[in-house]
Amino acid sequence: MSLLDKFTAVQQLKSGLADTGKDPTTVVFDNIHTATRGVVEGRETILAGTNNYLGLTFDPDCVAAGVEAMQTHGTGTTGSRMANGSYSTHGKLEAELADFYHCENAMVFSTGYAANLGVLTALLGKGDVVLLDADAHASLYDGCRMSGADIFRFKHNDVHSLERRLERLEGRTGSCLIVVEGVYSVLGDRAPLAQIVRLKEKFNASLLVDEAHSLGVYGASGCGVAEEQGVLNKVDFIVGTFSKSLGAMGGFCASHHDVLGLFRYVSRPFMFTASPSPAVVATTREALHQLRTRPGLKDKLWSNANQLYGGLRELGFELGPEASPVIAVRCRNRETALADWNKLLEAGVYVNMMLPPATPGGASFLRCSVSAAHTPEQISKIIEEFARL
Amino acid sequence: MNKSIETVGQNLVEILTEYLKNNWADSPSSKQTITPATNMVTELQLDSFQVMEFMLEVEDHFDIVIDLESLSDIQTITDLASFVIAAQPE
Structure with a gap:
């Protein structure tokens, strides 16, 4: 076995990620307009997976x-x-x-x-x-x-x-x-x-x-x-x-x-x-x-987190036990997660995709992170696109 | 009282079978027949997460602790049985 043979498995994993659409590990933001808006493949995109909790990157x-x-x-x-x-x-x-x-x-x-x-x-x-x-x-x-x-x-x-x-x-x-x-x-x-x-x-x-x-x-x-x-x-x-x-x-x-x-x-x-x-x-x-x-930043963050958590829960998605600025939507399996992640991205919503084995319980998740800089309209749009899945 | 490697191995087969049934019912590994000679990685194809989670079950069943670094030396159920016996108090 040569030194490089171990990368065969990595290549197979990488190829598998691209089978259902875009490879989530290769997303490039062509432009970033604000803490919550960017451009992916020429498409205006709401950023809902950046851990930018207080939205201060463009302050x-x-x-x-x-x-x-x-x-x-x-x-x-x-x-x-x-x-x-x-x-x-x-x-x-x-x-x-x-x-x-x-x-x-x-x-x-x-x-x-x-x-x-x-x-x-x-x-x-x-x-x-x-x-x-x-x-x-x-x-x-x-x-x-x-x-x-x-x-x-x-x-x-x-x-x-x-x-x-x-x-x-x-x-x-x-x-x-x-x-x-x-x-x-x-x-x-x-x-x-x-x-x-x-x-x-x-x-x-x-x-x-x-x-x-x-x-x-x-x-x-x-x-x-x-x-x-x-x-x-x-x-x-x-x-x-x-x-x-x-x-x-x-x-x-x-x-x-x-x-x-x-x-x-x-x-x-x-x-x-x-x-x-x-x-x-x-x-x-x-x-x-x-x-x-600016304690108002934290208040705004939590208002947005509650709006997104409540909206997704109402749609029947399986979420964590309580609202939080990190909201993980549990998917039926890896294939569903990949397909849904692609649909969201094509609809102009970027979230993180989390796949096993780097996940709790070996499950697959669409992980959203909320920012104080999100507007209520952006949160509504995210919920709307999840509803279409 | 010290148990034999065969007895501990059989206990481990039962714990692993139960663990896979409860947590990974849809995976091919849960359908396989497990024996003390079964290699958990090459035969059952458990990933690192599954092996580590199974070890937590083993620790609690036998009231022992298993150092993370020891896992790399454990391939088969019999390997694990030897480790469990060594880790139990005299």
């Missing part, structure tokens, strides 16, 4: 901040934070994130993926134990695997399953990290963080929560699900991304543990990559400011 103040930063600090840093890539604005963003999360320490990474890899590989090592929610994001799995720690999964959002495993690992829980997400990316369901915190305390473990899809969406201040459930100060490490609600690119970790400052010296995904560009840092800082000062 005039965010754009202006990015332009000004590029003009004053250049297009890129050309180096890592440990060498020539630390600018004063990186430190300011880290201070603002620490203030936002009411903790002493924050650290910025070049992507959300790098943040999870960087934190998990710094924190964990051989002999340590990870208890990972079965539906956790690939970046969390990858970070845990890279760390060399012993990884044990528990059933998704199942506190009893977590507790049974903590009991079985008795004697090792002092070096145990529980890893969960605030909101899970495919179905939009929330972790029972208050109960998980109780277990973490009972077993003297630590807790990392990825708030990638909940930043700006949940909690009175928009910190995420940990804030919403009143346990923000009990979470050891909060990680998240700038590429969703903040409309930019990058990732972060916030913690009340001072040891986070030392991660800079041991976290290879932090040390051996270029730091975020000045424009990215500037738009992220402005977007965070908007998130903190």
